[in-house]
Amino acid sequence: LRTEKAGAQRAVPHFIIVLIAAFSSLILMTLFEATKQATNPNITIWQSHVVTIIFASAIAALAAHFLLRWIGRAYLQAIDLSRKQKRAEEDLRHSEENLAVTLHSIGDAMLATDAERRVTRLNPVAEKLTGWTNAKALGRPVAEVFHIINEETRQPAVIPVDKVLATGKIQSLAKHTVIIARDGTERPIADSAAPIRAKDGKVLGVVIIFRDVT
Numbered sequence: 001l002r003t004e005k006a007g008a009q010r011a012v013p014h015f016i017i018v019l020i021a022a023f024s025s026l027i028l029m030t031l032f033e034a035t036k037q038a039t040n041p042n043i044t045i046w047q048s049h050v051v052t053i054i055f056a057s058a059i060a061a062l063a064a065h066f067l068l069r070w071i072g073r074a075y076l077q078a079i080d081l082s083r084k085q086k087r088a089e090e091d092l093r094h095s096e097e098n099l100a101v102t103l104h105s106i107g108d109a110m111l112a113t114d115a116e117r118r119v120t121r122l123n124p125v126a127e128k129l130t131g132w133t134n135a136k137a138l139g140r141p142v143a144e145v146f147h148i149i150n151e152e153t154r155q156p157a158v159i160p161v162d163k164v165l166a167t168g169k170i171q172s173l174a175k176h177t178v179i180i181a182r183d184g185t186e187r188p189i190a191d192s193a194a195p196i197r198a199k200d201g202k203v204l205g206v207v208i209i210f211r212d213v214t
Contacts, residue, residue, distance in 0.1 A: 107211075112196065113142045114205040117161055129189070129212060131182025146208065151176040151188060160193035164206045170194045179210070187212045 109126035113119055119142055122134040130137070130145050137145045148157040157178075160171035173191045180186050191210030195203045 109210045111142070111146055111208045112205060113161055115165060115203065117142050119145050120205060129179055129181065129187060129210070131185065147180045148173070148177050149180065150174070151178045160208070161206045164193045164195050165203060168195050168203050187214055189213060
């Protein structure tokens with residue numbers, strides 16, 4: 001791809017140079033032929049400009065050659081880019097499918113959030129424990145979907161997402177934590193939360209793994 005780009009970049013200046021040379025040469029040839037005709041009135045207009053016409057045709061052919069080369073290279077670049085984009089889309093789709101299969105196979109509940117503390121994914125076990133479907137939970141604040149309280153005090157429990165985002169370290173729930181599902185069902189749970197990191201180490205979100213410990 002780099003070679004094609006370099007070739008296309010070279011072809012454009014060449015094409016411009018050819019056009020400049022063509023116009024300059026045509027002007028000079030026209031002046032030359034006009035001088036010849038002025039000194040020899042018996043020469044017809046066709047005879048006077050035949051050399052100019054031949055030369056102009058050659059220059060036009062050369063310019064067309066460089067232009068077609070440039071268009072061809074641009075076309076090949078567009079095809080190559082399209083193929084790479086399609087390949088990337090297919091790779092992403094396969095990755096999503098593999099991730100979905102993996103998450104559905106996990107025995108524990110899994111809830112993921114972004115850096116704004118909004119839900120990005122629930123697996124089937126998490127759907128059962130929270131009472132939210134993945135589709136309805138997407139984009140909602142984690143506190144709305146992951147509703148937890150202290151079993152003894154009945155006060156809201158601290159969701160570990162904030163600590164994970166602040167520290168970038170794995171956090172666990174306090175003891176005696178109960179999750180209240182959307183339908184009001186209560187279940188004691190144990191969990192841990194870990195950061196989701198990009199390749200450069202930046203924290204993109206949090207994944208919470210929890211299970212029913214009834």
